[in-house]
Amino acid sequence: MDLSFLPALPPSFGQTFLVGVLLLAGLLCGELLRRTLGLPRIVGYALAGVLLGPQVSGVLGPGALGNARVLIDLSLGLVVFELGHRLDYQWLRRNRWLFAAAIAESAFCFWAIHATLLAFGFAPLLAASAAAIGTATSPAVVLLVAHELRSAGQVTERMLLFTAVNSVFAYVVLTLLLPFLHLEHAVGWSLAVLHPAYLLGGSVLAGFAGSVLLLLLARWVGKREDRQFILLVALVVLAVGAARNLNLSVVVTLITLGLLARNLDRRHVLLPLRFGYGGQLFFVILFVLTGASLQFAPLAAVGTVVAAFIAARFAGKALALLAFAGLSGLRPAGAALLSVALLPMSGMAVVMVLDTAALYPEFGGELAAVVLSAAAVLTLLGPVATQFALKRSGEADPAAAGS
């Protein structure tokens, strides 16, 4: 009997099947945590990733993670684009203290983490790199928790604004540290100067080019939500791909794209942004894969430093926000909640750590372990903090918060 039409046993499952598993696990975990513990769904997505990831079950092996890079890039691209698109230059112009507050938030946080790491005896330059990475709030977490709770108000708006600013701040500082790292490795001056200039200038230019193209096409397509959605996704994917291929920063490129798409749109050809169900899919994938990439193993070894890192990070943010609350027109209670809302650390940190460690091996080891552990802890706890802050501020929609 010829049974060659049957698959080999056990059957091997390809990428497509894995993506299905990933979505289903994300959905189930998200709903489960939401219903039983009232946690944000994102925590469930990330937890599903941890369970499926190499650390626990290994369903998503390192190979699968590498292949899924496209999906991560795409999802992250959409998030960062939306964040940039929410940034209204007019608001910063009318409320100048706001921009000062945002810069202070980043600077204080950077300084607090840096000082803490120095106290633990890390080398200044490497501590600065770690502090820069730690400054960024996760754009994906704050945006998705805000969406999930249908939150609207001052804390929400400022949370998104400050996240955009500290994400850019983190990347810029990290890039500006490059020359020093380069020089410490005795590479030539030209490389030390040209590399960061290329990274920043190139990313901004790519974002600018993308936004011009987006606006031209949007004008031609007309104000139809379905068409514009496809156009946006297309441009975001193009920009992410271009940034990758040109060795530019995905984050800076996409924030610039979003920011300029909003602020150069003088004819208002772009409709207000709504990603809807399609966007949700990408975000589940993003968080499951982020969860899978988290590393908890080093936590035990560097627990104390991680705790200090997280505490310093929070203190830096809270200090700046409280100091500038009155001037930028936010009540002190709002400022306190805002600093809690900004706790989630970026999954991008993992990427930044790996990139930096690839360039400079001594960044690996203990310091990388500290940042990665902090990222792991704050990816799982951060969404809870953000949810708490938005609910407490009264900006979450009670109907959405209960569902």
Next chain:
Amino acid sequence: MDEMAFTPSAGLTLGVELELQLVQSHDLDLARDAAELLARLEKQQLPGAVKPEITESMIELNTSVHARHATLAAELAQMRDAVVREAGMLNLRVCGGGAHPFHSWSDRRVFPTERFKHVLERYGYLAKQFTVFGQHIHVGCPHGDDAVYLVHMMTRYVAHFIALSAASPFYQGEDTQFQSSRLTAVNAFPLAGHMPFVADWAEFVQYFGKMRAFGVVESMKDFYWDIRPKPEYGTIEIRVCDTPLSVARAAQLAAYAQALAKWLLEERPRPAARAVYLVNSFNRFEAARYGLRGQFIDPFEEKRKPLAEDILDAIAGVMPQAAALECADALVALAADVRAVYSDADWLRAQRGPDGALSDVVRKAAERWSAA
């Protein structure tokens, strides 16, 4: 019955209440930051008052009492500037208009005060559908009997105020075909409508006492009438206007009410008559549906004519009073718009553009409101 003691006020003084929309700048949907904005405005030295309204997407400007149109207009402009400036600090925009074109009523949250919570509990979805934005005009009366007379007589002109202020053609994402869709949201309430045909203040107080004894109402606030006496202020309050797209128009409408009131109270052209209430629903509907292009039935002359014609006749008729009140300019401006068949509702429709994006309508309305 202290509440019903009519506080005499200097005749023909004016006050205006304007309900305004707060919108988010990123998607131009209604915002929920009324409390935050009000907290900021409390620190300002403003002549009038800014108050919360039923949902967190609304604020209400209350002017102080004015004898003349010019000072009222100046005060409104001053309040507008302060509100726009403080809203800008919070990344909010402010606009006029009787309804937000595309917000979803289920998203609205009721401002957490006792009275508003009670309204929500009692009226359910009506309370949230009531996220509409109106202008109320107070005209001072020296005596309760004058107020009763003025309410009856002013009812003839309700259609004028509806058509002149109409600014809510879109509702819940649709072009309603109405010039003022807001009025329909008000009609749904059981205590909407008009004051009963009472002869004087004593009879009105009797009526009110009865209603309160039945438990139908607790205070005058529970009557959502088109025009109601407000004994506490010593005024009658005209409540049918949509909030116009500019403060200038709001002040002009108040001036028109003042001139009409002066003519009615001082000349007493005819006794109050039940007849006005026979055709009131028809006139009101025509004005809300067609605006200045509607028809009008004159209850006293018993003839039908275009509403615009009746408005122009009425304005011409009270020009001497307007001159005495130093508000002739305002009435001339209103008449010019009537002749040009201009209305805020048509302006809003024109802003929609060929693509049909309602967010453009809101953006333009906010720009217009903010323009000095």
